[in-house]
Amino acid sequence: MKSLPLTAVLAAAIIAAAPGMAQDVVAGQKIFKKCAACHTIGEGAKNGAGPVLNDIIGRPAGTFEGFNYGKGMKEASEKGLVWDAEKISEYITDPKKYLRAFTGNKRAKAKMKFKVKDNLQRLDVIAYISTFSTSAMTAQTSEEKGDTDRSILIPSDIPANAICVQNAGHGTHFFAVDGGGDSRKAGHLASGETLCTGALEMAMQGKVSVFETEDHLEGCTRLVPSGTVEQMLKYADFDRCLWSSNDG
Numbered sequence: 524m525k526s527l528p529l530t531a532v533l534a535a536a537i538i539a540a541a542p543g544m545a546q547d548v549v550a551g552q553k554i555f556k557k558c559a560a561c562h563t564i565g566e567g568a569k570n571g572a573g574p575v576l577n578d579i580i581g582r583p584a585g586t587f588e589g590f591n592y593g594k595g596m597k598e599a600s601e602k603g604l605v606w607d608a609e610k611i612s613e614y615i616t617d618p619k620k621y622l623r624a625f626t627g628n629k630r631a632k633a634k635m636k637f638k639v640k641d642n643l644q645r646l647d648v649i650a651y652i653s654t655f656s657t658s659a660m661t662a663q664t665s666e667e668k669g670d671t672d673r674s675i676l677i678p679s680d681i682p683a684n685a686i687c688v689q690n691a692g693h694g695t696h697f698f699a700v701d702g703g704g705d706s707r708k709a710g711h712l713a714s715g716e717t718l719c720t721g722a723l724e725m726a727m728q729g730k731v732s733v734f735e736t737e738d739h740l741e742g743c744t745r746l747v748p749s750g751t752v753e754q755m756l757k758y759a760d761f762d763r764c765l766w767s768s769n770d771g
């Protein structure tokens with residue numbers, strides 16, 4: 524087996540350990556240029572081809588004043604759609620598909636004809652637009668006070684080289700982290716909670732898994748580099764979970 528030079532392994536570990544790696548606001552700002560063809564954000568933002576995205580986190584869908592939303596969006600709004608990071612991620616993956624699934628109306632149409640297929644790009648751009656949302660900012664402040672209720676924030680005090688997983692989705696599921704040897708740990712995580720192996724001796728790859736419940740056999744598993752917190756954004760059986768990274 525070909526092994527990587529130690530410096531490369533170390534460099535990878537350092538990059539992987541950089542805080543905020545999972546959601547990069549600066550990268551998100553660049554991606555937002557694509558959205559800006561239709562959306563504006565920040566002070567003085569005005570509706571264009573798409574609605575203003577200020578305060579989008581926590582905002583009921585289809586309610587920005589003065590914007591003429593499509594029928595599908597209005598229907599989703601009436602059925603209680605309120606935007607959070609996870610829902611925006613699914614929506615911008617495929618707006619029509621999302622509105623159809625949410626409303627249960629197979630003919631629902633989406634006025635937004637733009638898709639972001641790349642998971643990391645979605646996370647980054649949502650991290651960027653979240654900086655214009657007061658509810659996301661409040662959540663950040665309360666996280667600093669030790670309230671881990673906000674699912675998309677990553678704890679900063681993880682053990683050296685640990686393999687970690689965070690439940691950034693809804694509901695409680697059964698998670699496991701495994702860095703080889705006897706490092707495996709498993710347990711139930713509520714939304715926003717994180718599970719890590721202890722400090723591992725060196726940078727390496729490990730495994731994170733999630734199951735609907737403890738005795739569910741079909742869950743999702745992902746290979747991850749140590750020193751990162753992999754986020755499980757949405758649970759789905761048969762390895763169809765949505766994760767914060769596509770590596771591995």
Ligand code: HEC
Pocket residue numbers: 554555557558559560561562572573574576579583584585586587591592593594595596606611615632633634635636637639648652
């Ligand atoms: C080609 C134009 C266009 C582009 C590009 C576009 N959008 Fe949209 N977006 C729209 C339109 C139009 C709507 C209103 C949809 C409706 O009424 O069905 C919308 C709605 C939304 C909503 C829901 C807003 C609300 O008030 O409920 C979000 C969130 C959103 N877009 C995010 C994004 C993001 C993030 C990007 C970039 C990755 C993006 N959009 C790119 C046109 C666009």
